[in-house]
Amino acid sequence: MDPRTPRRLALSVMLCGLVAGSACGDKGGPEAKPAPAKHGASAKEKEQAAAKKKEAIPDVSAAQILERAKPLFSPLPEVMASPDNPVTDAKVELGRMLYYDTRLSKNHDISCNTCHDLEKYGVDPRGTPTSAGHKGQMGDRNSPTVYNAALQIAQFWDGREPTVEAQAKQPILNPVEMAMPNEAAVVAVLESIPGYVEKFKAAFPDDAKPVTYDNMAKAIGAFERKLVTPAPFDQFLAGNMGALNKKQLWGLQLFMDVGCTTCHTGPGLGGTMFQKLGSVKPWPTKDEGRYKVTKQEADKFVFKVPILRNITKTGPYLHDGSIADLGEMVQKMAEHQTAKGRLSDAELDALLAFLDALTGEIPKELIAKPELPASGPNTPKPDPS
Ligand code: HEC
Numbered sequence: 438m439d440p441r442t443p444r445r446l447a448l449s450v451m452l453c454g455l456v457a458g459s460a461c462g463d464k465g466g467p468e469a470k471p472a473p474a475k476h477g478a479s480a481k482e483k484e485q486a487a488a489k490k491k492e493a494i495p496d497v498s499a500a501q502i503l504e505r506a507k508p509l510f511s512p513l514p515e516v517m518a519s520p521d522n523p524v525t526d527a528k529v530e531l532g533r534m535l536y537y538d539t540r541l542s543k544n545h546d547i548s549c550n551t552c553h554d555l556e557k558y559g560v561d562p563r564g565t566p567t568s569a570g571h572k573g574q575m576g577d578r579n580s581p582t583v584y585n586a587a588l589q590i591a592q593f594w595d596g597r598e599p600t601v602e603a604q605a606k607q608p609i610l611n612p613v614e615m616a617m618p619n620e621a622a623v624v625a626v627l628e629s630i631p632g633y634v635e636k637f638k639a640a641f642p643d644d645a646k647p648v649t650y651d652n653m654a655k656a657i658g659a660f661e662r663k664l665v666t667p668a669p670f671d672q673f674l675a676g677n678m679g680a681l682n683k684k685q686l687w688g689l690q691l692f693m694d695v696g697c698t699t700c701h702t703g704p705g706l707g708g709t710m711f712q713k714l715g716s717v718k719p720w721p722t723k724d725e726g727r728y729k730v731t732k733q734e735a736d737k738f739v740f741k742v743p744i745l746r747n748i749t750k751t752g753p754y755l756h757d758g759s760i761a762d763l764g765e766m767v768q769k770m771a772e773h774q775t776a777k778g779r780l781s782d783a784e785l786d787a788l789l790a791f792l793d794a795l796t797g798e799i800p801k802e803l804i805a806k807p808e809l810p811a812s813g814p815n816t817p818k819p820d821p822s
């Protein structure tokens with residue numbers, strides 16, 4: 438009996454409790470959701486199939502796997518720091534408020550948290566392939582998680598913004614997202630709320646004019662730079678050989694053997710490079726990805742390799758949210774992105790078990806919904822047009 442099983446269970450029960458009424462369970466990891474049994478399989482056949490899967494796990498040495506893994510990955514930092522925007526308590530406090538504030542949207546009905554729900558691992562809690570914004574308009578890409586996002590070389594599926602600070606300026610002005618008309622209108626909203634004027638002063642004490650669009654983005658960015666979710670995999674990388682069970686260890690070995698690590702590497706298991714979707718076997722998609730940004734022929738269908746932290750919780754998958762099931766996603770990756778081709782059931786099972794070891798703890802205190810400062814007499818009213 439694996440001595441860690443009860444702890445892991447306790448943790449997931451705790452997290453499910455925390456996000457009560459959420460998709461917890463139906464979007465759970467491979468252990469929470471066993472593969473559906475083949476049509477007509479009897480209980481005995483199911484047992485035999487399960488026993489076979491167990492048998493198929495080869496003997497793997499945790500120490501050897503750790504040595505191989507160390508140069509490819511690294512544990513999450515405590516803060517995803519940047520010299521350009523030092524993380525201070527005052528900025529984080531302000532950034533958290535702005536993150537939850539729907540008054541940054543035209544109709545006062547959408548905040549960052551609408552599409553990146555911090556209690557739901559930073560993705561759209563509606564579970565749709567792409568997200569509805571202002572007046573219910575649908576965007577054309579899937580909402581990626583904001584947890585651990587600041588680790589990456591660039592933001593967005595096509596990497597068109599370099600940092601979380603630069604990224605934060607976009608959705609507020611995007612007509613199908615938060616739909617504010619321009620930066621000046623956003624600054625006017627912030628200036629109309631006396632509580633915010635105070636908070637900006639505290640967060641940017643050296644600035645003659647603290648309430649600016651740039652500083653708003655810096656505050657949100659500072660908050661996002663603390664959104665890390667340490668997981669059992671980090672304990673393993675730190676040398677705790679018991680942090681992964683046998684199946685997960687084999688899954689990690691497969692992740693390296695199959696060559697997932699050609700692309701999914703670094704502390705986020707992704708976010709370090711751009712690669713073509715369909716690099717080995719073509720992938721049908723209309724979205725030309727990074728080509729839209731660089732206009733280089735070689736960048737057609739190239740996307741940022743996404744991070745795999747909390748991947749069991751962040752579906753649906755891909756830039757267009759076209760794949761709902763993680764097992765199917767991993768199988769397609771093996772077929773379209775690696776020379777391996779189709780994975781056996783036992784291999785897929787082990788890879789999914791490993792990916793579940795990337796499910797981390799949500800920083801409850803950091804993300805607690807703050808009380809927002811009251812609107813002033815000049816705060817614009819919601820505009821549904
Ligand atoms: C209407 C839904 C919606 C809202 C509101 C929204 N986002 Fe997003 N967000 C998305 C989508 C969709 C993408 C991916 C778009 C793309 O790649 O072209 C994205 C991408 C991101 C990314 C990049 C993550 C990565 O891995 O590349 C970050 C960070 C982010 N959003 C943060 C925010 C913040 C901060 C706010 C509030 C200021 C916000 N979002 C508001 C839908 C939304």
Ligand code: HEC
Binds near residue numbers: 740742748767788
């Ligand atoms: C040649 C590079 C490459 C290799 C090898 C590769 N991937 Fe990927 N992976 C990508 C890219 C690029 C995307 C994002 C595609 C998109 O934007 O739609 C992706 C997406 C994913 C996703 C969906 C992430 C999300 O948030 O939607 C998962 C899961 C995944 N890969 C797992 C794996 C696994 C497991 C392996 C090994 C079997 C693997 N990948 C091998 C490049 C690669």
